[in-house]
Amino acid sequence: MFSPLLNGVIARSGYPVVNLENHAAHMSAHRFSVLFFPGDWERLGESNDVAVILPELTAAFQNVFQPAVVERASERKLQAVYRFGAFPALVFLRDGDYLGAITRVLDWDDYLRETARILSLEPSAPPPFPMPGARPAATDDGESHPFH
Secondary structure, three states, rough: OOHHHHHHHHHHHHHOOOOOOOHHHHHHHOEEEEEOOOOOOOOOOEEEEEOOOHHHHHHHHHOOEEEEEEEEEHHHHHHHHHHOOOOOOOEEEEEEEEEEEEOOOOHHHHHHHHHHHHHHHOOOOOOOOOOOOOOOOEEOOOOOOOOO
């Protein structure tokens, strides 16, 4: 199901494994939560990278958010709910409502900055899937950001 490395992280950290049927109830039970979508670890080397980063990120934010790992069989259906474009992904929620997502692997400082930004947002609907060939959305600062 998961890589041996991620299985070890789940066991050591006590992360629950959630699926399409039970993820909403679990996430709404926590003020802040994050769903980890590892993707196919045999194809995506970044999956194990994020598996190692997630406990460190959780600790850096003093356990403000409760992580859960999405089972492989539910990943694509939940990807359609939260509308992120790449694996691995971290989807952040407040009281079960969508805040934002981080996909692929970032530099540590970017994880810290982006996680803080996402946690400060008001819940909203997930963004639409980007259209092929579309340019990233420009923000108020005039820069393009892949997270919008």
